[in-house]
Amino acid sequence: MLKDLDDATVTVALSVSAAVVGTAALLWGLRRSFVVVTVTGLSMRPAYEPGDRVIVRRGRVPAKGGEVVVEMPSIEDRAWPSPAAGLGAPGVDVARRRWLIKRVAGTPGDVWSPPSGEPVEVPPGHLFLLGDNARLSFDSRQMGPFEADRVLGSVCHRL
Structure with missing residues (x-):
């Protein structure tokens, strides 16, 4: 032909x-x-409101002060219902998991003080993550350091 x-x-x-x-x-x-994530909670107010959409660069953790999207653990168990997919989770269906947007407050080697108890060093492979709205945030204040391999990526742009 x-x-x-x-x-x-x-x-x-x-x-x-x-x-x-x-x-x-x-x-x-x-x-x-890259993946687009929609904000659903109030933990990052005033930076983000429910319904805001952000672009997340997979597999990247920003320096302290930057924002990450991390897989949400079970609040009751303080654990995750499924195995970690690895930093960036390139093979994971993002829609099948629940995500939190948090600010990186500590990296391995940094010291943080839990509400009750002695200061603790952030262990290797973990991050200390906080929501901007402390009253309404489930974060490292309750959970302790989050496993870094639960991080989807860093927030790089708000739509």
Whole structure:
């Protein structure tokens, strides 16, 4: 069939095909690197309101003061119902897990003081995470340090 077409038509058809394949590959790569998360709670007020949407860069933990999206543990058990997917969770269906937006307040080696007890050092592979609205936030004040492999990624932009 291609032998019946002139060279210009074949060149255009091949160029269009390459563009479509390239665009699909780019979108696939972006989807594996970035995800949109909708804010549902009040723990990060006034920075974020329920219904706000943020773009999260998977697999990245910002420096102290930055914001992360971390998998929500069971409040009753102070544990997670499923195994950790690993930092960034590229193979995990984000919609099937529950997420929290928190601010990084401590990294491994930092010392934090729990509400009752002696100061504790943030262990390797963990983060001390806080919500901006302390009265309504379930965070490291109740949970202790969060496992870093429960982090989906860092908030990079609000939509």
